[in-house]
Amino acid sequence: MSARILVVDDTPQNVKLLHDLLVAKGYSVATAATGEEGLAKLETESPDLVLLDVMMPGLSGYDVCRRIRENPRTALLPVVLVTALDPHAERVRGIEAGADDFLSKPINQPELLARVKSLLRIKRLQDERLGRLKGFFSPALAEAIVAGDGERLLATHRREVTVVFLDLRGFTAFAERAAPGEVMELLHAYHEAMGRLVLAHGGTLERFAGDAIMVFFNDPVPIERPTHEAVAMALEMRRAFEPIREDWQARGHALALGAGIARGSATLGAIGFEGRWDYAAIGTVTNLAARLCAEAAGGEILVDRHVAAEIGDSAELQQAGPLTLKGFSQPVPVFRVQGKEGEG
Numbered sequence: 610m611s612a613r614i615l616v617v618d619d620t621p622q623n624v625k626l627l628h629d630l631l632v633a634k635g636y637s638v639a640t641a642a643t644g645e646e647g648l649a650k651l652e653t654e655s656p657d658l659v660l661l662d663v664m665m666p667g668l669s670g671y672d673v674c675r676r677i678r679e680n681p682r683t684a685l686l687p688v689v690l691v692t693a694l695d696p697h698a699e700r701v702r703g704i705e706a707g708a709d710d711f712l713s714k715p716i717n718q719p720e721l722l723a724r725v726k727s728l729l730r731i732k733r734l735q736d737e738r739l740g741r742l743k744g745f746f747s748p749a750l751a752e753a754i755v756a757g758d759g760e761r762l763l764a765t766h767r768r769e770v771t772v773v774f775l776d777l778r779g780f781t782a783f784a785e786r787a788a789p790g791e792v793m794e795l796l797h798a799y800h801e802a803m804g805r806l807v808l809a810h811g812g813t814l815e816r817f818a819g820d821a822i823m824v825f826f827n828d829p830v831p832i833e834r835p836t837h838e839a840v841a842m843a844l845e846m847r848r849a850f851e852p853i854r855e856d857w858q859a860r861g862h863a864l865a866l867g868a869g870i871a872r873g874s875a876t877l878g879a880i881g882f883e884g885r886w887d888y889a890a891i892g893t894v895t896n897l898a899a900r901l902c903a904e905a906a907g908g909e910i911l912v913d914r915h916v917a918a919e920i921g922d923s924a925e926l927q928q929a930g931p932l933t934l935k936g937f938s939q940p941v942p943v944f945r946v947q948g949k950e951g952e953g
Contacts, residue, residue, distance in 0.1 A: 612729050613637045615656035617647035617673065618691070619665045623714075627660060630718055631725070644668025648676055651683055658728055661708075663692035663699060671706040678707035685735060687728040691716065765878030770825045771839040771870065771916065772895050773812070774902035775803065775846065777820040778865040787862065795857060795864075796820070802849045810842040811835075815889055823899075825890045828877050836872050836919045840946060843868045843910045844924075865907025870946075871897040872915040900934040901943065910946040917944040924948070 614636050616627045624640050631638045639654040641647035644665050650656075659677065663670040670690050677683045690703040693714040703711045710724050777783075777799070784792050800817055807814050811832045812824040824842070826835035850866040857864050873894030880889045901911040909929075917926055930943030 611635050611637045612657040613639065613654060614725070615639050615641065615647065615650055615654055615659045617641045617644065617659065617665070617670070618662035619643060620662070623662070626716070627721075630721070634722060636725075644670065644673040647673055651677070651680075651686075656686070657732055658687045658689070658725060660689050660691060660725075663690055663703070671702060674703070674706040674708050685732075687732050689724060689728070765876065767874055767876055768828045768831075769873065770827045770875050770877070770890055770894065771836045771872045772875070772890060772898040773822075773824045773826075773839050773843055773868060773870050774895075774898045775822045775824075775843070775866060775868045776902060778867055778907040779863045780820040783857075783862050783864060795853070798853050799850070802853065803846055806842050806845050806849060810838045810845075812838070812842060813888070816887070823895070825875070825877075825895075828875075828890070829888065836870075836916055837923060839870055840910075840912070840916065840920050840924055843870060844946065844948065847908060847910065867902055867905030867907060868910040869898045869901025869903070869905055869912070870910065870916050871895075871901060871913040872919065873897070873913075896936055897934070897941070900936065900941075904932055904934070904943070912944050912946055914942040914944070917942075 614631055616624055616631075616638060617640075618624050618627070619642050621642075624642070628638050628640060639650055639656065641650050644667055647659070647661070648668070651659075661670040661673055668676075670692070674688050674690065677686055677688060687709045688707065689710045689712060690699075690706075690708040691712045691714060692699050692703075700711050709728055712721060712724065783795070787795075796819070799820070800822075803822055804814065807822075807824050810826075811830075812826050813828060815823040815825060824839075826832060826839045832838065846868070847866055854864055854866070871894050873892065875890040875892035875894050877888070877890050879887070880891075881887050897913055901913065905911045911929055912920075912926075920926075925947035927945040927947055928943075929945040931940035932943045933940050
């Protein structure tokens, strides 16, 4: 697929010149006549690079460039500012606005094509790195790391999070009886279905460990209503696991999904050693979520009192405790989530 370039310029002859030049070189080109139109086309066209005139009515090229950099979804997009003004006076302003490169009018066509090719090559390498990171981190965290903000986000800190633990009832017996290929087949289907929902709800996947999954919400990138997202995710996971359960039941294996959810303060940050780092949440809240998951029967979602209080009337709750849990000196109030929170 050819690279997509957005040309934003209020002068029709400039637009035609750039359009024809880039199309002749095999690029796909979209155009906009104002800064406002250019920002709108960022959403609809998803370009790989923007050529942006400096002087336009309404939003200037500098204003548009700043908006591009402020939006997390476009912060890494290559931007080339083009101007007929004094390049020495305008170049600093362009760099301060976040431009990657700067060209003077009249445009030197070979220079333009060389700069476009170079910036697209850098973007391709960046996209490849981002794709690899998304295999380990949530998209929001991966994008922050590529943008250079990873060190701050991954530094050790304390934050209120909601933690979800899930695992499969009957998996140990299944793994002992099933062929190795069947074990991997189940895990692939299970991880794929659950992983999609983690990403859809903005969770951070800490790890897959066999049939066990740990997810936390509100870190490293804070989100709105993390506890509601956690419960909604767990309910969707329960529903998404049903066809997997039925498939394996037809093959003679009894499997079911159990989940535990807890909310509280945790220590978060990168753990590991050079060459192999993980991002982890550590604290009582993670232990509680794990204990609740261990107590959950097949199809059950158990939550602590903090989760129950926060989701309120948005979910159907039933008392399931207090329960005596390993590692907790006092019985713990526990609630069972029956439904709602978008379950339909």
